[in-house]
Amino acid sequence: MNQTTLRNDEKTIFALRELYRKYGYSQYKMSKFEEYELYVRNKDFLISDNIITFTDTNGKLLALKPDVTLSIIKNSQDTPGVVQKVYYNENVYRVSSGTHAFNEIMQVGLECIGDIDAYCLYEVLCLAAQSLRCIRENGVLDISHLGILDGLLERFGVESHDRKEIWCCVGEKNRHELAAFCKQIGLSEEKTAVLQQLTALSGRPDMVLAQLRQMPAVMESPEPVEELAQLCDALQAGGYGDMIEIDFSVVSDSRYYNGVVFKGFVEGAADSVLSGGQYDRLMRRMGRRSGAIGFAVYMDRLQRLLQDDRGYDVDTVLLYDDMASVSTLQTAVADLAAQGRTVMAQRQRPEKIAYRCLARLCGNEVQILEENA
Amino acid sequence: MKKMLNVVLPKGRLGEKVYDRLERAGYACPSIRDGSRKLVFENPEAGVRYFWVKPSDVAIYVERGVADIGVAGKDILLEYQPDVYELLDLGFGRCRMAVAAPVDFRDDPRRTLTVATKFTNIARTYYASKGRDIDIIHLNGSIEIAPILGLSDVIVDIVETGATLRENQLDVVETVVPISARLIANKAAYKFKREAIDDVVTRMAAQLEDSV
Numbered sequence: 001m002n003q004t005t006l007r008n009d010e011k012t013i014f015a016l017r018e019l020y021r022k023y024g025y026s027q028y029k030m031s032k033f034e035e036y037e038l039y040v041r042n043k044d045f046l047i048s049d050n051i052i053t054f055t056d057t058n059g060k061l062l063a064l065k066p067d068v069t070l071s072i073i074k075n076s077q078d079t080p081g082v083v084q085k086v087y088y089n090e091n092v093y094r095v096s097s098g099t100h101a102f103n104e105i106m107q108v109g110l111e112c113i114g115d116i117d118a119y120c121l122y123e124v125l126c127l128a129a130q131s132l133r134c135i136r137e138n139g140v141l142d143i144s145h146l147g148i149l150d151g152l153l154e155r156f157g158v159e160s161h162d163r164k165e166i167w168c169c170v171g172e173k174n175r176h177e178l179a180a181f182c183k184q185i186g187l188s189e190e191k192t193a194v195l196q197q198l199t200a201l202s203g204r205p206d207m208v209l210a211q212l213r214q215m216p217a218v219m220e221s222p223e224p225v226e227e228l229a230q231l232c233d234a235l236q237a238g239g240y241g242d243m244i245e246i247d248f249s250v251v252s253d254s255r256y257y258n259g260v261v262f263k264g265f266v267e268g269a270a271d272s273v274l275s276g277g278q279y280d281r282l283m284r285r286m287g288r289r290s291g292a293i294g295f296a297v298y299m300d301r302l303q304r305l306l307q308d309d310r311g312y313d314v315d316t317v318l319l320y321d322d323m324a325s326v327s328t329l330q331t332a333v334a335d336l337a338a339q340g341r342t343v344m345a346q347r348q349r350p351e352k353i354a355y356r357c358l359a360r361l362c363g364n365e366v367q368i369l370e371e372n373a
Numbered sequence: 374m375k376k377m378l379n380v381v382l383p384k385g386r387l388g389e390k391v392y393d394r395l396e397r398a399g400y401a402c403p404s405i406r407d408g409s410r411k412l413v414f415e416n417p418e419a420g421v422r423y424f425w426v427k428p429s430d431v432a433i434y435v436e437r438g439v440a441d442i443g444v445a446g447k448d449i450l451l452e453y454q455p456d457v458y459e460l461l462d463l464g465f466g467r468c469r470m471a472v473a474a475p476v477d478f479r480d481d482p483r484r485t486l487t488v489a490t491k492f493t494n495i496a497r498t499y500y501a502s503k504g505r506d507i508d509i510i511h512l513n514g515s516i517e518i519a520p521i522l523g524l525s526d527v528i529v530d531i532v533e534t535g536a537t538l539r540e541n542q543l544d545v546v547e548t549v550v551p552i553s554a555r556l557i558a559n560k561a562a563y564k565f566k567r568e569a570i571d572d573v574v575t576r577m578a579a580q581l582e583d584s585v
Contacts, residue, residue, distance in 0.1 A: 140564040176462040245564075249458065265564045270438025271456065272560065 008306040009106075009299060013089055015134040016108050016297060020087035023127060025110050028086040030071050036061040038070055045070065045256050045282060050095040052102060064093040069111060069294060073282065076113045078289050083114035096300070109276070109296035116278070116291035121260060122234045124293045128264055128274055129240040131297055135273065136266035136305070139243050142202075143232070143262045144250040146277075147224030149198060150258075152217060156191045163254075170199045171251040191217070202247035205232035209246070224259075231260060256282040262295070268305045273298055312354045312372075315341035319349065319369075320361045332361050378421050378569045381440035383428035387466045387554060391444045392423070394463070398576035420569065432457065432557065441562035442570055447552045448531055452494045458558040460574050464581055466554035470495055472547045473538050474527040475520050480546075489519035490529040499529070499549045517541045 006014070017027070036053050043049045045067070052064040065071065068088050076084055087110040096103045110127065112120050125143070132139030149170060153163050162185050169178035175196045182192035194217045201208050209229050212218050218225060228246065235244050252261045257277045264274030276295020283292050316336055320329050329345060336343045344350070349358065358370040380395070382388040392405060402416040402423055415422035426434055431445040436455040448470055450459065470492065480486065482505070489510045490496045500507045510525055517537060519525040531552060532538060532545055556577060558570050 138565070142564070172457070172459045174459040177459070249560075265561045267561075267565050270436070270559060270561055 009302065012135055012302070012306060013106070013108055013299065016131055017087065017089055019130055019134060020110050020127065023085070023123065025085045025087040028068075028072055028088045028111075030065070030068065030088070030090065032064060032091070033062045034065045034071055036063040038074060039063055039066060042070055042256075042282070042285065044253060046094070048095040050102070052093050065090070066092055066094040068092060068107060068109065068296075069279075069282075070286075072111050072294075073113065073286050073288065073292065076288065076290075076292075079114065081115055083112060083116065083120060085112050086110065103300065106299040107296050108299060109294060111292060111294035113283075113288075113292040113294075114290045116280075116293055118230060118234075121231055121278070121293060122238070124276070124295065125231060125235055125244075125260070125262065126238055126240065128262060128276060128295050129235065129243055131274060131295075132243065132264045132266055135297075135302060136268065138267040140265045141240070141244050141262055141274075142247040142250050142265070142272075143205075143228070143244060143260060144246065144248050145224040145228045145260055146252065146254055146258055147221075148212070148218060148228075149195075149248060149251075150254055151221045151224060152194065152198070155217070155220060156187060156195075158185070158187065166195065167251050167254070170195070171249050173199055173249050175199050194218070198248050202249065203245055205229070205236070205244060205246050228260070252277050254281070256285070260293070264295075264297075266302075266305070269301055271298075271301050273301050312356050314344045314353060314355050316343045316357045316359055317350065317353065317355045318343055318345045318359050318361060318366065320345060320347065323363075324361050328364055329361060332364075332366055336366070376420070376566055376569065377415065377417070378442065378566060378573070379424070379440045380421060381424045381426055381431050381434040381443035383431050383444060383446075384425045385428060387428065387446070388425060388444070390465060391463070391554065394577060394580055395421075395573070398573065398580060400573065429453075435557050435559050438559045438561055440559070441566055442556060442558045442573060444554050444556055447550070447555055448492060448495070450555060450557070451498075451550065452492045454494070455557070456560065458560055458563055459555050460558055460570070461556040461577055461581075463554040463556055463577065466552070468531050468533040468552045470529065470549040470552055471532045471545045472499075472527050472529055472549060473517075473520075473532065473543045474546050476542050476544050478520070478526065478544075478546070480526075486527065487525040488527055488529055489516055489525035491516060492529055495549060496529040517543060 039046060039051055051066050053061055056062050068090050072086060089108045091104050092107050093102055093104055112124050129141050132141060153166065165181050169181060178196055178199055179192055182195065194215060201211060212225050232244060250261050250263045257279050258281050259278035261277030263272040265272055274295055274297050278293045280291045283290060318332060333343050333345055356372050357368060360367050360369055382391055400419050400421045402414045402421060405414045405423060412425050424440060429449055431443045432449050432453050432455040434440040435443040435457050446466060485506045485508050487508045487510065488496050489512050491512060493509050493511050496509055512519060516528045516530045519528055521541060529549060535545060556574065563570055
């Protein structure tokens with residue numbers, strides 16, 4: 001296939017699919033519809049809780065799928081010692097925050113479900129980093145471990161209904177409101193200072209990990225810090241050291257997610273373009289014993305970045321008149337096309353079409369009228 | 374080449390005050406003082422480019438990444454909930470979001486409360502947290518007139534000195550949330566221009582400490 005036929009976003013999707021296939025992930029194909037009940041039970045897991053529904057001929061309420069992960073989990077099996085690796089490239093239907101209207105969004109991603117070990121974690125993070133590289137040279141993968149803040153809040157005795165506000169402040173790097181809220185719920189200044197310090201911490205893993213290890217409140221339960229350290233070491237050894245950072249503002253709903261969570265950014269896109277994490281808690285809610293980790297690349301957020309440089313719509317516009325026979329015209333068009341040029345035959349110069357060359361068919365001859373550099 | 378830091382400021386008094394602070398912090402752009410009607414100003418030497426926009430649009434410019442940082446009132450952030458970092462409370466532009474009602478108003482919890490406001494999201498969240506059933510009327514301005522003419526029972530609006538309320542025989546009934554100007558940043562820009570953004574935050578924070 002001629003590479004120029006593909007749009008930039010299509011090329012990126014193919015590159016991502018090729019990447020995931022190389023690591024043994026198989027494509028997961030699903031229907032456009034799913035039973036509405038699946039989403040109702042896990043509404044908070046979805047980015048938007050607006051879902052397009054309709055009644056099937058048998059009276060069942062169906063939904064145009066707003067998400068792929070829930071369907072994959074629903075069809076997964078708990079087999080000890082086995083890890084299911086799938087990738088998908090599917091349209092989902094959800095309300096975008098900007099337009100407040102339903103959009104069809106192309107989503108590419110992968111899920112790794114089963115007995116998740118340290119290698120699985122590394123592999124998924126490494127594929128997330130490589131996905132960013134497929135999009136742009138300059139990318140940053142922000143990694144966090146929910147267990148660190150979760151553990152602190154547990155040890156500090158913060159009630160579960162107060163935690164949401166704290167997660168929100170940490171996600172916004174909002175230290176001033178975090179301090180105000182901690183005061184409101186009666187948390188000591190010392191504990192507040194620890195949470196504020198964690199909120200501000202972000203940067204290269206070695207620097208952040210060194211600071212974390214200096215925080216006694218965090219190191220009371222060192223497992224999540226060490227898990228993060230082990231993962232970052234592996235990613236650095238794998239050649240991704242220049243693009244990974246630890247940032248605690250990466251927060252995900254702790255009713256579904258646990259452990260490692262991450263977000264990917266590329267220069268030129270206004271928002272994160274990749275998001276993922278471990279979601280063992282969602283698996284439990286759906287009656288599964290095994291663990292899971294995955295991520296999605298949001299192609300809609302890349303639209304502006306991957307816009308094609310339109311340049312020219314066609315190489316040659318070939319003008320003809322009533323004197324030209326179909327066979328001479330066909331021969332002229334075929335000759336130009338055989339030279340690898342795209343040709344548009346027209347009676348008049350078309351408006352709003354950018355062309356490299358404007359030519360006219362005179363008898364059997366093609367005369368060049370205008371050439372654009 | 375040094376990356377330009379794109380800063381969006383709210384038109385009006387608040388924006389001018391913010392610019393004064395930024396100028397003092399070393400991010401001057403002398404052409405802003407020329408009194409022109411231009412909306413974009415830049416100073417390549419200081420590595421900064423300023424845009425003036427309507428105050429309620431600041432968060433959109435930052436969220437969509439056209440601006441790297443900006444200054445918006447907390448009222449705008451609470452109302453539109455943009456996905457941005459809120460890095461600093463600048464401590465000025467202080468006022469409060471409040472519920473106000475005619476001086477003789479007595480709330481009857483048995484009936485639905487009619488609330489007129491420009492800030493429907495804030496009002497809805499506030500009354501939902503109190504479990505109060507309300508009927509919201511969205512207005513774009515002159516909110517104070519709504520309870521006077523019987524359009525609503527109360528209003529939810531920004532109160533600075535309370536003078537306008539008093540002139541219209543209204544009183545503050547409850548404070549919803551205190552408001553002040555906040556320095557916000559685009560999340561992706563923070564990854565790629567972090568040093569420059571942290572620098573602005575540090576210098577602005579230092580000015581806050583000096584003024585205490």
